[in-house]
Amino acid sequence: MLPMFQATCATHRTRLVLFRRYSSSLGDTRWPGWQPVIGIEVHAQIKSREKLFSESLAAIDGQPNTRVSLFDAAFPGTLPRLNPKCVQLACRAAVALSSEIQHRSAFDRKHYFYPDLPSGYQITQNYAPLAKGGELRLRRFDRIVRIKQIQLEQDTAKSTSDPKAGKTRIDLNRAGTGLMEIVSEPDMRSPEEAGAYVRELQGLLRCVGASDGNMDEGSLRCDVNVSVSRVGEGFGTRCEVKNLNSVRFLQSAIISEIGRQIQLLESGRAVPQDTRGFDEDSAETYKLRSKEDAPDYRYMPDPNLPPLILDQSFIAQIRECTPALPAVTLARLQSEYGLTLRDAEVLMSIDAGSEVGFDGEPSPGGAVRYFESVAHGRDAKAAVNWITHELLGQLAARKESFAENPVSAHTMGELIDLVASGEITSTSGKALLRYIIQKKTTTPLGELLDTLSLRALDSSSDTLPGLCEAAIAALPSEADAVRKGNERVLMKIIGWVMRQSGGRVDAKKAAELLKERLRGENGGSAKDA
Ligand SMILES: Nc1ncnc2c1ncn2[C@@H]1O[C@H](COP(=O)(O)OP(=O)(O)OP(=O)(O)O)[C@@H](O)[C@H]1O
Ligand SMILES: [Mg+2]
Numbered sequence: 001m002l003p004m005f006q007a008t009c010a011t012h013r014t015r016l017v018l019f020r021r022y023s024s025s026l027g028d029t030r031w032p033g034w035q036p037v038i039g040i041e042v043h044a045q046i047k048s049r050e051k052l053f054s055e056s057l058a059a060i061d062g063q064p065n066t067r068v069s070l071f072d073a074a075f076p077g078t079l080p081r082l083n084p085k086c087v088q089l090a091c092r093a094a095v096a097l098s099s100e101i102q103h104r105s106a107f108d109r110k111h112y113f114y115p116d117l118p119s120g121y122q123i124t125q126n127y128a129p130l131a132k133g134g135e136l137r138l139r140r141f142d143r144i145v146r147i148k149q150i151q152l153e154q155d156t157a158k159s160t161s162d163p164k165a166g167k168t169r170i171d172l173n174r175a176g177t178g179l180m181e182i183v184s185e186p187d188m189r190s191p192e193e194a195g196a197y198v199r200e201l202q203g204l205l206r207c208v209g210a211s212d213g214n215m216d217e218g219s220l221r222c223d224v225n226v227s228v229s230r231v232g233e234g235f236g237t238r239c240e241v242k243n244l245n246s247v248r249f250l251q252s253a254i255i256s257e258i259g260r261q262i263q264l265l266e267s268g269r270a271v272p273q274d275t276r277g278f279d280e281d282s283a284e285t286y287k288l289r290s291k292e293d294a295p296d297y298r299y300m301p302d303p304n305l306p307p308l309i310l311d312q313s314f315i316a317q318i319r320e321c322t323p324a325l326p327a328v329t330l331a332r333l334q335s336e337y338g339l340t341l342r343d344a345e346v347l348m349s350i351d352a353g354s355e356v357g358f359d360g361e362p363s364p365g366g367a368v369r370y371f372e373s374v375a376h377g378r379d380a381k382a383a384v385n386w387i388t389h390e391l392l393g394q395l396a397a398r399k400e401s402f403a404e405n406p407v408s409a410h411t412m413g414e415l416i417d418l419v420a421s422g423e424i425t426s427t428s429g430k431a432l433l434r435y436i437i438q439k440k441t442t443t444p445l446g447e448l449l450d451t452l453s454l455r456a457l458d459s460s461s462d463t464l465p466g467l468c469e470a471a472i473a474a475l476p477s478e479a480d481a482v483r484k485g486n487e488r489v490l491m492k493i494i495g496w497v498m499r500q501s502g503g504r505v506d507a508k509k510a511a512e513l514l515k516e517r518l519r520g521e522n523g524g525s526a527k528d529a
């Protein structure tokens with residue numbers, strides 16, 4: 001393996017940060033002259049209470065083998081009954097991806113013999129999938145990834161091997177849970193684009209309520225197909241890396257595959273079409289099987305399930321009840337409120353869960369609604385700053401989530417108004433916010449200002465000049481430095497004034513006054529000299 005492709009876990013972050021440096025007009029400087037091609041198959045668990053073809057609960061937690069119907073356990077004579085909720089939710093995902101829901105789709109059996117599949121086959125949609133076509137835009141890469149198809153299928157059971165005891169344990173709780181397989185066209189060209197695709201898709205599925213999309217809990221899993229070819233030539237042979245359960249590992253697996261395949265081709269060998277696994281410790285892929293050993297799945301239409309016929313009125317209804325997509329909300333936040341893309345993304349990512357990053361999975365929820373209510377009739381920039389910097393920052397410092405926020409949108413708005421009108425300084429505003437979060441109080445702000453003595457000191461009174469004089473007297477050497485033109489030391493004197501006033505003076509006014517005093521004295525002393 002070439003050293004440049006050795007992707008250890010510790011370097012993932014650096015790789016992402018450095019990506020911009022890798023892209024140049026000549027392509028990717030990590031593999032000059034080569035063009036990677038990537039297509040992804042995403043398996044997302046459908047967020048339905050019940051399984052795809054049985055009435056048992058789809059929740060995958062709980063004691064092993066407690067959520068199992070006779071059908072899930074493949075008892076002879078049991079029959080599948082399609083859960084309409086799974087169809088609805090998968091259709092929502094299709095709408096979100098602009099994929100065309102098919103009037104007629106059908107179910108097939110894919111046979112393989114493995115302990116995690118009690119019936120010896122998985123019901124899937126091989127010949128006539130639920131939806132065809134569609135696209136997902138990767139905003140940060142100016143790339144559109146086409147969707148090939150979306151199909152419904154059953155999840156398998158979970159097997160855990162204990163080699164020492166020579167045993168494999170089977171938990172049928174997951175068996176039969178509804179999955180959507182979302183297959184992309186081979187349209188991605190870098191590991192970073194592949195990561196962005198999965199994150200965008202995750203955000204979208206969460207947004208329309210079709211899937212939890214949690215990779216760490218296994219409700220979203222990826223198979224990634226990678227090939228490389230020399231720039232300008234046709235696509236190379238793909239290898240498929242199975243079952244990646246984090247974006248980090250996905251990117252790492254792609255980097256490892258690109259390196260391995262380039263090395264094979266540069267040494268004059270061909271890339272065999274393998275199915276591969278990913279070793280998280282070495283961050284390298286390894287061979288599971290070659291094309292020759294690929295199982296013959298003996299696909300056949302499932303005789304127990306009629307074709308799924310969806311009429312236009314059903315499809316129209318799905319369109320109507322699919323919530324606004326992240327991209328639409330993002331565009332609205334920018335156009336209606338003048339937010340920057342960055343601010344809008346931060347806001348949308350607030351309650352989207354643990355895998356959220358600024359380039360990640362927007363999930364417009366409570367935080368967007370909260371912002372809109374705070375920003376109503378106010379400066380939107382101020383509202384977003386107070387929410388994303390102060391409110392979130394203070395909650396995070398207390399290890400609390402946005403869901404636990406005790407500050408109502410009304411109170412947040414009032415607080416912003418108090419600062420904007422100069423009734424309190426922004427320092428006092430922050431202190432007030434801290435107090436409300438700490439005490440979870442609903443006392444009116446006016447009362448709190450008095451109790452906490454937070455009202456701004458009147459700049460026109462003698463207080464501010466008095467405090468400035470006192471500061472100059474208390475910090476003579478700093479005052480001297482400012483007189484000699486060292487402006488940075490001024491901050492220290494302003495800090496003194498702010499502390500003495502308990503943060504109640506306007507820092508700008510204090511700076512102006514201090515400069516006036518010190519510059520005036522400076523002028524005087526120059527004359528004297
Ligand atoms: N030359 C290529 N390089 C990289 N990816 C490719 C290439 N050709 C096809 N792909 C991608 O491979 C994936 C193929 O997935 P698909 O579900 O159609 O078939 P499969 O992998 O053969 O079947 P299975 O679902 O049983 O794994 C798609 O995401 C497609 O974009
Ligand atoms: Mg597939």
Ligand SMILES: [Mg+2]
Pocket residue numbers: 041223240
């Ligand atoms: Mg595949």
